[in-house]
Amino acid sequence: MSDLPTLLAECTTVVDEIMDVILLSQTKDTEMRLFEAMRYSYTTGGKRLRPFLVTHSSALFSVDQRCAARVAAAVEFMHTYSLIHDDLPAMDNADIRRGKPSCHRQFDEATAILAGDALQALAFEVLTAPETHVDPAVRVELVRGLSQAAGVNGMCGGQMIDLLAERTGELNISKITRLQHLKTSKMFAFSSVAGSILGKGSHRSYMALHNFAQDFGLAFQIADDLLDVEGDRKKLCNSVGQNVVDGKATFVSVLGVERTRAHVSLLVDNAITQLEVFDEVADPLREAAHYFTNSIN
Structure with missing residues (x-):
């Protein structure tokens, strides 16, 4: 068994360093406020779970660690962009992100929008660089995959469903599942x-x-919804109970706490079963699925 917290910390160190190198290589004095907003948003903490999935799935195929770290950085740039935009008044209207002022509160709304846009563009720029992979076909496939995960049939589509549901309140389990698959599982x-x-x-x-990530991503999001109901502010570093305040439909609001816990456990078991084709090199992925969902038990 691996020491998962240590592996997570190592991944965070490597990916954060790569992100800084990539961003600072483009810094121009005339846009310092934009660069500051971009860097502020990805250095406010976070689990770096998506980069962890990149680096440890890459280890299964003996991928060069530097190449894997660049893709992990691109994923985190994309994830950070989504958080900046989610927090805007037009979206979730959140003042706090990971225990600190959200980007539009620390800077201003216009700067936050531009920072998110620039991080999204930077993610694709990283993936198209020869340093990420020598084979252009691989780089194209990476761009295709990330664009699909982030676009209308991914994060953006999921956010649209979420916004519409706040107005109508019409979400059943099937629609909630689709929302979470688009908003979370596609990036996983x-x-x-x-x-x-x-x-x-x-x-x-x-x-x-x-298939592992589809089930894990859904389990992760449902577990997060459970923490929103039962967790404490210190653990979450965000406002506990925000989904309840916003009147959002979740697995918890529809199924109740106990049935939701059981559903998470089933999803995690299914996710881990998908990794049977790999040997012990995939243990960090297996452990991550348990680690990030066991706080609900």
Whole structure:
């Protein structure tokens, strides 16, 4: 068994360093406020779970660690962009992110919008660079995968469903599942299959990682909703109970706490089963699925 907290800390150190190198290499004096807003937003903490999935799926195929770290950085840039925009008054109207003022509160709304836009563009710039992979076909596949995970059939589509549901209050379990798959699982899935793309793995290995991440991503989001109901402010570093305040439909609001816990456990078991095609090198992925959902038990 691996020491998962240590692996997470190591991943955070490596990916944060890469992000700084990438961003600072582009710094121009005339845009310092924009660069400051971009860096502020990805250095306010966070689990770096998506980069962890990239680096440890890449390890399954002996991918060069520097290449994997660059893709992990691109994923975190994209994730950070989504958080900046989610926090805006037009979206979730959140003043706090990870225990600190959200980007639009620390700077201003216009700067926050531009910082998010710039981080999204930077993510794709990183993926298209030869330093990320020598094979142009691999780089194209990475761009395709990330754009699909983030676009209309991914994060953006999920956010649209979320916004519409706040107005109508019409979400059943099927629609909530689709929302969470789009908003969370699609990015988990790309992060996990990135290793197979970089390492030119088989279709079987690609699908195993994809299916693992789909179930893990959904379990992760549902567990987060449970913490929103039952957790404490210190653990979350955000406002506890915000979903309740906003009147959002979640698995917890529809199924209740105990049935939701059981559903998370089932999803985690299913996710781990998908990794049977891999040996012990995939143990960090297995452990992550347990680690990030066991706080609900």
